[in-house]
Amino acid sequence: MKKKACLFLDRDGVIIKDVGYIKSVEQIELYDDIIPIIKWAKSKEKGRERDQDYYVVVVSNQAGVAKGYCSEEDVLLINSKIDEMLKAKGAYIDKWYYCPFHPTEGVGQYKRESEWRKPKPGMFLQACKDFAIDLNKSIMIGDKKSDIPEFSELSEFSEFSEFADVTLRSFLIQQNYSLEGVDKNIIFANHQLLLQYLNSME
Numbered sequence: 001m002k003k004k005a006c007l008f009l010d011r012d013g014v015i016i017k018d019v020g021y022i023k024s025v026e027q028i029e030l031y032d033d034i035i036p037i038i039k040w041a042k043s044k045e046k047g048r049e050r051d052q053d054y055y056v057v058v059v060s061n062q063a064g065v066a067k068g069y070c071s072e073e074d075v076l077l078i079n080s081k082i083d084e085m086l087k088a089k090g091a092y093i094d095k096w097y098y099c100p101f102h103p104t105e106g107v108g109q110y111k112r113e114s115e116w117r118k119p120k121p122g123m124f125l126q127a128c129k130d131f132a133i134d135l136n137k138s139i140m141i142g143d144k145k146s147d148i149p150e151f152s153e154l155s156e157f158s159e160f161s162e163f164a165d166v167t168l169r170s171f172l173i174q175q176n177y178s179l180e181g182v183d184k185n186i187i188f189a190n191h192q193l194l195l196q197y198l199n200s201m202e
């Protein structure tokens with residue numbers, strides 16, 4: 001099966017407004033400007049350089065679960081509501097991944113290190129197990145430094161050693177988080193400017 005590129009999206013601050021720890025569907029504020037970005041990834045327009053669409057998956061740290069602000073059921077409910085809202089506007093997500101753990105501020109079973117917690121690449125690697133993804137052609141969009149996955153940490157003995165030298169092309173939207181030290185060329189003031197850039201890449 002031929003591998004395809006994937007558009008990885010952070011959830012809070014990228015798909016919906018980051019309102020701190022969102023607990024319920026009533027707090028969802030969708031960024032309408034994410035819709036054309038998802039459609040950009042899903043289009044196979046003739047005349048474009050690429051003739052294949054991207055997978056689109058969401059990779060989201062949800063430490064609010066670890067900290068006891070919400071439950072995994074809440075996260076699943078919120079994700080499915082967002083998915084529904086996006087679908088209604090013609091924007092399709094292939095799969096939603098989230099990490100409920102936190103290494104130091106968790107309660108009970110959720111207080112632990114996890115390979116899925118960004119910047120660790122576990123969610124990205126799981127997506128590569130679930131879909132035929134070419135990471136070298138793929139893109140991540142986030143709003144925090146930790147949204148840029150660190151593949152270099154992978155042990156050469158791990159089952160994922162083939163990914164150890166991957167650099168996933170990443171872009172960050174400037175929201176409320178300090179992006180000090182991040183390459184300015186990958187930072188965009190808003191979704192529209194990022195979409196313009198994505199279009200110019202082709």
Ligand SMILES: [Mg+2]
Nearest residue numbers: 010012013143
């Ligand atoms: Mg975020």
